[in-house]
Amino acid sequence: MTLYKDLSLKPFIQRALKELRFETLTPVQEEVIEPALAGNNLIVQSQTGSGKTHSFLIPMFNNLDPAKKEVQVVITAPSRELATQLYDFAKQMASHSENEISIVKYIGGTDKVKQIEKLKNSGQPQIVIGTPGRIFDLMSENALWVQTAHTMIIDEADMTMDLGFLETVDEIASRMPKDLQMMVFSATIPQQLQVFLNKYMASPKEIIIEPKTVLADKIDNFLINTHGRDRKELVYQLLTMGHPYLALVFCNTRQYADEVSDYLKQQGMKVAKIHGGVQPRERKRLMRQIRDLDYQYVVASDLAARGIDIPGISMVINTEVPKELEFFVHRVGRTGRNQLAGTAYTFVTPDDDRSIAELEKKGIEFTSVEITKGEIKEVKSRHxxxxxxxxxxxxxxxxxxxxxxxxxxxxxxxxxxxxxxxxxxxxxxxxxxxxxxxxxxxxxxxxxxx
Missing domain, CATH: 1.10.287 (Helix Hairpins)
Structure with a gap:
């Protein structure tokens, strides 16, 4: 077990880690930090919540030259929420540096004209964090110069591909130096993504972190058969019976998320709704309010499952089994963090038996329950x-x-x-x-x- 204090890092990084109360490295950090410090190209396959963000932020800051007032690092993320999350982590670390480190966030939904003016008047930032589309827009306007970058980090690469941004990332990478250090982090490595990696990475070091368990041991997973029941009413019952500290309700489509949110509001509940159809400014405001605990209940799409890290979630409700089973892990993995207990309810029908069996093969254990007279009771196994x-x-x-x-x-x-x-x-x-x-x-x- 390696301690952070034993690593040969710049003093300001150690101070930042101490503020975060980080003591020991996670498995992904054990594998990534040393080769990243050495400048190696890396392909890292690791699940959400494994500590991968700091596995690349720590070597990134350690290798940064504060004297060079030019773009040195570009980090792409597939969603605005993820980019904002990375930006916040990076700002926390930079705040402990004796030298000023210029970090900018470029995401859709913000004022592009102002960003172009600032780049022309104030010069280039040292670290660029953002969504591929906005970063490339600023490059196309000859406002942002990434040709000087020595490191490119692609976070959540499989999600980047799924959302159709891989071509844009390709455009960004093609304008960078040939001796670029590229680090790619992904939950899975599909074939199409592998083709992209082969184009830019010669003899990369591949790191695969197998999770000890797919989900934290402290998460209780329950199945509720919704045959003949109104799912929206079941959501309301679970939320009012359990009185969770903070609950996330997941829906497969934006339309159903709207329906569930409207239904809960009609019952007098204060509900936040987060999905791709909500305007960027509104999403940003809602996220701030959720973190400030102005909302106890959040209805979300799968974008939120991968793109939002909200502390204190004690309950997750899946109104449907996700079409992509990988999202089940991302959804339920929002709870049961930091050694706190979590509860997840998944609504199923007999048509979901095959999907649940696949999840069970991954080591996820389910208990079948039903709501009867205001109580949750265990029922016969679905088997x-x-x-x-x-x-x-x-x-x-x-x-x-x-x-x-x-x-x-x-x-x-x-x-x-x-x-x-x-x-x-x-x-x-x-x-x-x-x-x-x-x-x-x-x-x-x-x-x-x-």
Whole structure:
């Protein structure tokens, strides 16, 4: 276990870390800081909440030359909220420096004309943090000069690609020096992203941080079957029963987020709504109010799951299972932080069984519950229906029928049922393997004929 104080860093960085009460490095920081200090190109795959932000901010500040009044570092983030979050962390560290460090934030929804005027009159910043679109806009106006940068950091690269910004990041990177140090941080590395990385990074060091657990141990995950129930009413019941310190309610679409938010307001609740359709200035105001605890309830889209870090969230409600299961981890991971307990409720229907099974394979444990007479009660496992279906399949299988009929004619011996059940299981596994082989053969044949 490495301590921050044991690292050979500039004194002002140590002071900043002490203010944050950071003592030991997280696994991603253990792996990233040293090669980043050495100027290596890095591809880092690490989950949200692993401490990756400071794994690149610390070496970035340590390698910065305060005497050079030019762009030295460019950091891109896919959303305004993420860029603002990175900017706030960077300002906190820079505030402890004896020398002034110029840091700017360029995001959509802000006054571009004023930004251009300031660049022309006041000169270039040393650290640029922002969304790809606005950074490239300022470059296109010949106002921002990134040609002097020695480091480029791409945060949440997979989300950058998903939102369609990878081409813009490509345009920014293409105008930087050939000996650029590039550090890319991402939860996943899809094939399309790999193509981009190969273009700019020669022999990068790849770092993959496998999470000990997908979600914090202190998060309790509950499933609520919404068949025949109004999901908006269930949200209201959970919020008023649990009295959470701060609750996040996630919806799959902006339209449904609007519906849930309007419904809760009609019930007299003070609710903040955060999604891509909310105007930038309004979003900024709401985020400030949420952090100041003016709101206890927040209805959000998946943009908020990846782009917002709000301290003190004690409850998460998923009104639907997200279409991309990766977002489930990002949603629920908003709670249960800093050793505090968290609760997550996910609304499901029988159609979600496959998705929940996939999440269970990742090590996430669920408890099925229902709300009855104002109380949350545990109910039979959702697997009960699947087990019944397996039994039905067994009774329809002629081989299994034969096993049962043959043994029915004999005297039942001790442990007969256990032995019969084991035989049925073995037969079922064998049939599944055969079906898999047939399916794979059919796929190969189809591919040959294409």
């Amino acid at each position: 009960a229906r699947l087990e019944r279906e397996d039994s039905k399949k067994d009774s329809d299988d002629p081989v299994v029928k034969g096993m049962i009929n043959r043994n029915n004619k004999r005297k039942v011996k001790p442990r007969y049922k256990r032995k019969l059940n084991e035989q049925i299981k073995q037969h079922r596994r064998s049939e599944a393997k055969k079906a898999g082989r047939v399916q794979r053969k059919e796929i190969r044949n189809r591919n040959k004929n294409k």
